[in-house]
Amino acid sequence: MSFISRGFRGKRRDxxxxxxxxxxxxxxxDYPVLSAGPTPRIPLNEWTFVIEGEIDKPRSWNxxxxxxxxxxxxxxxxxxxxxxxxxxxxxxxxxxxxxLEGVETxxxxxxxxxxxxxxxxxxxxxLTGGKAWVVYEFDGQPLHxxxxxxxxxxxxxxxxxKSAKWIRGIRLVNEDEPGFWETxxxxxxxxxxxxxxYWGD
Amino acid sequence: xVQETPRVASLVLEMPDWPGHLAGQHVDVRVxxxxxxxxxxxxxxxSSPEDSRLAITVERLDDGEVSxxxxxxxxxxxxxxxxxxxxxYFVWRPADERPLLLVGGGSGVVPxxxxxxHRVAINSKTPTRLLYSxxxxxxxIYRAELERLAARADGLTVAHTLTRMQPAGxxxxxxxxxxxxxxxxxxxxxxxxxxxxxxxxxxxxxVASLMVDMGYDPPSIKTERFGPTGG
Numbered sequence: 001m002s003f004i005s006r007g008f009r010g011k012r013r014d015x016x017x018x019x020x021x022x023x024x025x026x027x028x029x030d031y032p033v034l035s036a037g038p039t040p041r042i043p044l045n046e047w048t049f050v051i052e053g054e055i056d057k058p059r060s061w062n063x064x065x066x067x068x069x070x071x072x073x074x075x076x077x078x079x080x081x082x083x084x085x086x087x088x089x090x091x092x093x094x095x096x097x098x099x100l101e102g103v104e105t106x107x108x109x110x111x112x113x114x115x116x117x118x119x120x121x122x123x124x125x126x127l128t129g130g131k132a133w134v135v136y137e138f139d140g141q142p143l144h145x146x147x148x149x150x151x152x153x154x155x156x157x158x159x160x161x162k163s164a165k166w167i168r169g170i171r172l173v174n175e176d177e178p179g180f181w182e183t184x185x186x187x188x189x190x191x192x193x194x195x196x197x198y199w200g201d
Numbered sequence: 202x203v204q205e206t207p208r209v210a211s212l213v214l215e216m217p218d219w220p221g222h223l224a225g226q227h228v229d230v231r232v233x234x235x236x237x238x239x240x241x242x243x244x245x246x247x248s249s250p251e252d253s254r255l256a257i258t259v260e261r262l263d264d265g266e267v268s269x270x271x272x273x274x275x276x277x278x279x280x281x282x283x284x285x286x287x288x289x290y291f292v293w294r295p296a297d298e299r300p301l302l303l304v305g306g307g308s309g310v311v312p313x314x315x316x317x318x319h320r321v322a323i324n325s326k327t328p329t330r331l332l333y334s335x336x337x338x339x340x341x342i343y344r345a346e347l348e349r350l351a352a353r354a355d356g357l358t359v360a361h362t363l364t365r366m367q368p369a370g371x372x373x374x375x376x377x378x379x380x381x382x383x384x385x386x387x388x389x390x391x392x393x394x395x396x397x398x399x400x401x402x403x404x405x406x407x408v409a410s411l412m413v414d415m416g417y418d419p420p421s422i423k424t425e426r427f428g429p430t431g432g
Binding site: 002003004005006007008009010011024026032033034035036037038039040041082083116117146180181183184185197198 | 229231232233234235238239240241242243266267270274275276279280281282284287288289290291402406409410412413419420422423424425426427
């Protein structure tokens with residue numbers, strides 16, 4: 001139950017941006033970095049991206065092959081569970097619909113796994129239908145390693161920890177498997193509009 | 202309320218139903234204006250789990266929204282709405298017997314201080330080294346307490362570096378943390394240390410990257426970053 005904080009006024013926002021800002025978030029113009037360990041080093045000639053798990057034959061691409069897939073440019077608002085949101089971020093990459101085209105699977109869940117060991121889980125339906133991309137450019141420039149380069153996931157309708165940096169592949173699974181932050185106190189789904197930050201939200 | 206430095210204060214809170222926390226966890230603080238407008242920010246817990254009261258340490262950011270209120274407006278007796286403890290990764294559990302290297306920059310020292318206080322409170326003998334980077338001597342948070350704890354000679358050593366201004370006769374480091382400094386302060390690799398790094402992003406990126414260059418196992422290096430946008 002909230003109470004008035006005597007003397008607090010706060011910085012007000014215009015209403016136009018308020019409607020784009022999920023509860024409890026504030027707007028930043030720079031791009032903060034959040035990760036739990038050292039930034040992995042991934043030479044492009046060793047990079048691969050794979051779809052594996054509940055699929056007849058795993059699919060994989062090396063960097064050269066991946067860059068030949070049809071690209072999309074998208075502009076999205078992103079929301080970090082640490083409460084910053086950044087509007088109108090520009091990305092270039094490959095949509096998950098394209099990557100999963102023709103894949104037949106009974107799996108209903110996915111695990112994104114990354115160079116460096118990070119994992120995060122999502123229902124498969126959150127990666128399809130124009131909701132998710134594997135991106136390798138930010139604002140027209142190659143994605144900086146601190147921000148997940150060479151390539152990261154972009155799943156902007158959920159808190160940004162659901163968009164794995166340094167993506168190495170996606171495993172299709174029948175049972176939901178909570179990932180790194182999901183087993184460390186953070187919400188299993190992470191919808192910013194329902195403020196699903198932590199266990200119990 | 203403890204004024205730690207000109208820009209930094211610790212808020213000491215009575216928490217009747219506090220469930221306890223692990224050293225390194227944080228809380229979310231929510232403040233509400235009279236018209237219902239709310240803002241939330243995360244702050245690291247500074248106190249040991251054994252302390253009867255909960256302390257958070259807050260740096261006032263000039264263009265911040267919440268920190269100027271917490272550091273400047275809040276008075277003894279005011280209520281604060283907070284949620285937590287939060288986070289299960291950047292935490293030290295005393296059962297882990299690896300030697301500890303704690304590297305902090307500015308107010309990034311706060312969760313590391315919770316670990317140091319926890320270590321003292323339970324009489325742990327875990328060998329622990331703190332390398333702490335501040336702009337000037339006046340900006341060192343917990344300076345007297347760190348000096349006192351290091352003087353106990355129970356396995357805690359504290360090394361300071363002052364990056365912008367050093368007082369006359371300063372015998373600590375006087376530069377940004379670099380390879381040579383980590384080479385002197387860090388535990389040898391074969392002792393398999395556990396490292397926590399917390400501070401502004403450039404410091405954390407640089408220290409974590411240097412540690413990897415030096416051959417430390419990446420999973421043994423836990424980081425927490427904050428930018429100047431922490432509010």
